Amino acid sequence: MSSSRNNDPFWWSFFGAGGVFSSFFIPIHVLLLGIALPLAWWTVEPETLLELVRHPLARIYLFMLISLTLFHAAHRIRFTLHDLLLAKQIDTPAAYLCYTGAIVGTVVTLVTVWTL
Amino acid sequence: MDKTIKIQVRRYLPEKQPDPFWQEYEVPLEPKWGVLDALIYIKDHLDGSLSYRWSCHMGVCGSCGMMVNGEPALTCATFLEEYQPGPIRIEPLANFKVLRDLIIDTDDFMGKLKSVKPWLITDEKRDITDGENRQTPAELKAFKQYTLCINCMLCYSACPVVGLNEDFVGPAAIALAQRYNYDNRDSGNAARHDTLLAHGGAFDCTLIGECSRACPKHVDPTGAIQRYKADGAMEYWKRLIWPKAATAPKNDGIVKQID
Numbered sequence: 001m002s003s004s005r006n007n008d009p010f011w012w013s014f015f016g017a018g019g020v021f022s023s024f025f026i027p028i029h030v031l032l033l034g035i036a037l038p039l040a041w042w043t044v045e046p047e048t049l050l051e052l053v054r055h056p057l058a059r060i061y062l063f064m065l066i067s068l069t070l071f072h073a074a075h076r077i078r079f080t081l082h083d084l085l086l087a088k089q090i091d092t093p094a095a096y097l098c099y100t101g102a103i104v105g106t107v108v109t110l111v112t113v114w115t116l
Numbered sequence: 117m118d119k120t121i122k123i124q125v126r127r128y129l130p131e132k133q134p135d136p137f138w139q140e141y142e143v144p145l146e147p148k149w150g151v152l153d154a155l156i157y158i159k160d161h162l163d164g165s166l167s168y169r170w171s172c173h174m175g176v177c178g179s180c181g182m183m184v185n186g187e188p189a190l191t192c193a194t195f196l197e198e199y200q201p202g203p204i205r206i207e208p209l210a211n212f213k214v215l216r217d218l219i220i221d222t223d224d225f226m227g228k229l230k231s232v233k234p235w236l237i238t239d240e241k242r243d244i245t246d247g248e249n250r251q252t253p254a255e256l257k258a259f260k261q262y263t264l265c266i267n268c269m270l271c272y273s274a275c276p277v278v279g280l281n282e283d284f285v286g287p288a289a290i291a292l293a294q295r296y297n298y299d300n301r302d303s304g305n306a307a308r309h310d311t312l313l314a315h316g317g318a319f320d321c322t323l324i325g326e327c328s329r330a331c332p333k334h335v336d337p338t339g340a341i342q343r344y345k346a347d348g349a350m351e352y353w354k355r356l357i358w359p360k361a362a363t364a365p366k367n368d369g370i371v372k373q374i375d
Contacts, residue, residue, distance in 0.1 A: 006313060006314050006315045006317065006319060008319035008320070009313060009319055009345075009348055009349045009351075009352035009353075010352065010356075012319055012345055012349055013349045013352070013353065016345070016346065016349065079322035079323070080322075082280070082322060083276060083277075083322050083324065086276070086280060087280070088280050088281055
């Protein structure tokens, strides 16, 4: 076993937080915006929604929801690649690719949420 | 012989030929015979050169684990009748070095098991006059499930991560580490964190869950590993942000083996 520090617990923390956060809240968004709104079970003016998401708490919520979900997905995709391709060699490039994607996504989310 | 069933055994006799080969035997299909009984019959009546491990014949010792039709199983608890009309293919446990026929090398597993210090580590020295170290039923329940592990290594055969990553400490070792971590008499968590947080530790697990499916004792190593990940992640952040608050290894020496 290598003596260098293992950073997997670091990434796992975001994976775990993202899993909890997204499993609680993503279904609500899917129900409201993906089903209820298109089927006209519920109607809302776009201006009203924009006003809602401009509230500081809503901005923080959206940032956490999107960013943590990205980290959750990154970690799961990394491990799925590892398991599906049955290759240890894939792990380091997959880790860089997935986590870089999540970090870039987080920055984009931050800018978007900030400037809404 | 009334009814029979064919058994195909993956043989490996390194002194005779360098590669493994398949050999077929025909054994009586007796009611209630386990796959192990068929192997014993082969050794006693058909081919004395066949080698395999077994001991208790009752699902407790954990010696007779083999691959039966590609699935890791305790051969004493796997019945011939379930595999009719056959043939049944028997191989040594996957993910292990094979020494001979169905006998695997357990040294690697034993080393990994030892690395998580699966024994009671106590802070204070106790002697016989201190009497029993009493526990409430609730305190026992916190870890009892993990004591049921019989070290049969089926979970190592079932785990794809073990197959890919030879450094991975593995399901049973982590479940047994948790058996002591959740024991209120134990204070060895810090010593175990050193192994479980490192490369090859619990975070190498990709949560496939095959270990829990293979476990004949329903220990649920997957659950044990997931619980460790939550505890281990907390410990990781403590060590990163405020090393003084991290669980300091107090003692690694006073050791009582209780199981």
